[in-house]
Amino acid sequence: MDKSPHSLTGRRPAPHWLAHLRLALHYGDRPWSALTIGMALLTILLMLSIGLLLWGDSSQARAAFGLSFLKPTSDASWNPVSGNFQAWPFIYGTLATSLMSLVLAVPISLGVAIFLAELCPTWLRMPLGWLFELLAAIPSVVYGLWGIFVFLPTVVEPMGNFLASTLGELPMLTLFFHGPMPASGSSLLAAGLVLSIMITPTIAAITRDVFLAVPLTQREASLALGATSWETIWKVLLPYGMSGILGAVILGLGRALGETMAVTMVVGNSIGGSLSLMRPGYTMSSIIANEFAEAVTVLHSQALIEIALVLFIMTLLLNILARLLVWRVGRGIPQEARA
Amino acid sequence: MTTGTNLWLGVSTRQMIQSKAGYRRRKLSNIFMLAITGLFTLLALIPLFWIIGYVIYKGGQYINLDFFIHLPRPLGITGGGVLNAIEGTLLLTILAGLFAVPPGILAAYYVSYKPNTLLGIVVRFGTDVLSGVPSIVIGLFCYALIVKNQGHYSALAGGIALAILMLPTIIRTTEEMIKLVPHSLREGSLALGSPEWKTALSVTLPAASQGIITGILLGIARASGETAPLLFTALGNDNYNVGKIIQAGIGNHQNIFTILGMIINQPVDSLPLTLWKYAQQPYPERINQSWAAALVLMILVLSLNILTRVWVQLRANRIHGK
Numbered sequence: 001m002d003k004s005p006h007s008l009t010g011r012r013p014a015p016h017w018l019a020h021l022r023l024a025l026h027y028g029d030r031p032w033s034a035l036t037i038g039m040a041l042l043t044i045l046l047m048l049s050i051g052l053l054l055w056g057d058s059s060q061a062r063a064a065f066g067l068s069f070l071k072p073t074s075d076a077s078w079n080p081v082s083g084n085f086q087a088w089p090f091i092y093g094t095l096a097t098s099l100m101s102l103v104l105a106v107p108i109s110l111g112v113a114i115f116l117a118e119l120c121p122t123w124l125r126m127p128l129g130w131l132f133e134l135l136a137a138i139p140s141v142v143y144g145l146w147g148i149f150v151f152l153p154t155v156v157e158p159m160g161n162f163l164a165s166t167l168g169e170l171p172m173l174t175l176f177f178h179g180p181m182p183a184s185g186s187s188l189l190a191a192g193l194v195l196s197i198m199i200t201p202t203i204a205a206i207t208r209d210v211f212l213a214v215p216l217t218q219r220e221a222s223l224a225l226g227a228t229s230w231e232t233i234w235k236v237l238l239p240y241g242m243s244g245i246l247g248a249v250i251l252g253l254g255r256a257l258g259e260t261m262a263v264t265m266v267v268g269n270s271i272g273g274s275l276s277l278m279r280p281g282y283t284m285s286s287i288i289a290n291e292f293a294e295a296v297t298v299l300h301s302q303a304l305i306e307i308a309l310v311l312f313i314m315t316l317l318l319n320i321l322a323r324l325l326v327w328r329v330g331r332g333i334p335q336e337a338r339a
Numbered sequence: 340m341t342t343g344t345n346l347w348l349g350v351s352t353r354q355m356i357q358s359k360a361g362y363r364r365r366k367l368s369n370i371f372m373l374a375i376t377g378l379f380t381l382l383a384l385i386p387l388f389w390i391i392g393y394v395i396y397k398g399g400q401y402i403n404l405d406f407f408i409h410l411p412r413p414l415g416i417t418g419g420g421v422l423n424a425i426e427g428t429l430l431l432t433i434l435a436g437l438f439a440v441p442p443g444i445l446a447a448y449y450v451s452y453k454p455n456t457l458l459g460i461v462v463r464f465g466t467d468v469l470s471g472v473p474s475i476v477i478g479l480f481c482y483a484l485i486v487k488n489q490g491h492y493s494a495l496a497g498g499i500a501l502a503i504l505m506l507p508t509i510i511r512t513t514e515e516m517i518k519l520v521p522h523s524l525r526e527g528s529l530a531l532g533s534p535e536w537k538t539a540l541s542v543t544l545p546a547a548s549q550g551i552i553t554g555i556l557l558g559i560a561r562a563s564g565e566t567a568p569l570l571f572t573a574l575g576n577d578n579y580n581v582g583k584i585i586q587a588g589i590g591n592h593q594n595i596f597t598i599l600g601m602i603i604n605q606p607v608d609s610l611p612l613t614l615w616k617y618a619q620q621p622y623p624e625r626i627n628q629s630w631a632a633a634l635v636l637m638i639l640v641l642s643l644n645i646l647t648r649v650w651v652q653l654r655a656n657r658i659h660g661k
Contacts, residue, residue: 037458040445054480138390139636292570304479
């Protein structure tokens with residue numbers, strides 16, 4: 001009697017070659033696990049090689065300019081002809097627009113998240129969530145196009161003129177708010193406003209998930225002690241989810257820093273040397289988008305790659321920080337966190 | 340004892356008075372703040388309807404059949420379209436899918452079964468961080484990696500750039516979907532003596548396939564609207580016409596691989612890229628065309644998004660027996 005397991009099934013024992021084939025197929029597990037591990041390593045490899053390649057390809061620029069490339073100056077030069085490059089205006093533009101967008105987007109997205117997670121009826125929660133996901137899905141260039149022809153003339157330009165004539169007159173604030181506002185409305189202010197619209201869904205979605213992850217008992221305990229709904233939200237849920245919300249805000253900042261197309265279309269693209277938000281400016285991503293394809297000299301393209309390197313390091317650090325904060329709450333992070 | 344009682348009474352009275360005055364204040368601030376969150380939600384949604392409405396209004400005026408079937412024509416000559424960009428968008432999306440889907444699924448398979456090994460943790464973390472790298476940086480990376488070495492811009496480089504963008508989305512969704520597959524299915528297959536790889540390919544992944552497809556579609560929706568990574572990789576090409584390339588290839592008796600190579604080895608345009616270039620030109624004709632391109636792009640991206648989500652929802656309802 002054949003002792004092979006096949007006799008149990010009542011079938012004829014498998015021919016010899018088939019057993020060999022089965023054995024061979026069984027060893028398929030090794031290539032399979034090697035394949036999956038290899039592909040898992042690919043993401044890490046990608047991250048490393050992005051950093052290394054940008055580092056290597058900016059070596060000449062780093063050697064030529066050193067730290068003065070990044071130093072804040074009032075009269076920065078960006079001159080492809082004389083080969084003199086300083087990145088401060090772009091760094092300032094990126095920081096100013098991103099921080100401005102945060103100031104506007106954080107309260108609004110906090111409100112949206114609270115409304116979605118705590119207040120709105122359950123049947124409304126999903127459609128509203130979808131609408132915000134659509135807002136996040138609109139391509140960046142469409143934001144830019146709408147910005148140039150609709151948003152800037154109707155909202156940004158009047159708003160900028162108003163701010164310049166009020167805040168711009170105050171002694172301390174005049175540095176950041178003085179006019180004149182360009183007629184087209186293209187300015188750091190415009191970029192900040194468009195960015196705030198773009199990052200609101202990101203921050204709101206993560207914050208909503210953070211609120212939803214807070215155990216129900218926390219709410220019930222607070223309400224049972226006599227707190228109103230708002231007191232429960234503000235004094236119980238918010239502190240409970242603070243690290244996750246902070247992570248959401250930092251992810252939003254990371255997205256704002258790296259956003260390219262919409263910003264390039266509305267920021268005005270000028271190296272004016274002015275700190276005012278009402279004036280046209282430039283950001284790190286928009287100088288790369290505008291000049292890299294036409295950069296002729298080695299130094300010019302290397303300077304642009306160095307800007308990309310700085311941008312990469314900035315977003316990398318922010319993302320690591322944010323993910324650590326959000327991971328403490330749970331891994332319910334949506335995918336909109338990309339620039 | 341009496342002082343204690345007095346103290347207790349005193350506090351209690353103060354509290355009562357306070358709460359009488361404070362109760363209304365607290366109630367009012369509650370209503371006020373809750374109303375503000377509702378207002379903020381409305382405020383945040385205004386741009387969505389404004390953008391969609393305006394793009395449909397403007398784009399609808401300028402969209403016509405020529406737009407889809409002709410190559411761009413010089414200014415002043417009517418009837419030009421963006422066939423090159425539509426073909427390019429499709430080509431780039433297909434390439435990106437080809438490059439991103441197999442590695443993404445394999446990596447997700449590893450991560451979902453070994454989430455707590457060192458590599459598993461590092462990869463999950465790395466995926467999340469990779470999704471935050473600015474798209475323009477990824478474009479520059481692909482330029483340095485591929486375009487510089489090849490010596491010319493190409494659809495291939497653009498496809499790889501978009502694939503890197505899609506990868507985190509695909510890994511994350513697939514991972515979640517594989518985790519939802521009941522362990523008993525996989526264990527049953529393994530217990531029957533089927534090797535791990537066969538279990539994965541014929542049991543686990545098919546069971547998760549609908550969810551994985553959802554993730555892929557969302558990744559495609561995201562990638563097809565991207566511009567920044569294409570600026571220095573796909574570059575743009577006004578004369579790109581797949582039909583002509585294939586005709587010429589057949590005419591010259593080239594084999595299919597040569598023709599495919601010619602298709603992916605030259606610069607291509609894409610809808611977002613065309614939109615960006617046209618929007619910066621001072622000619623109303625071009626700007627009108629960029630509104631039409633925006634309409635096509637929005638319909639593509641948003642309908643992919645909506646259909647995917649509706650499909651997922653219907654499936655979820657069916658599973659839960661509604």
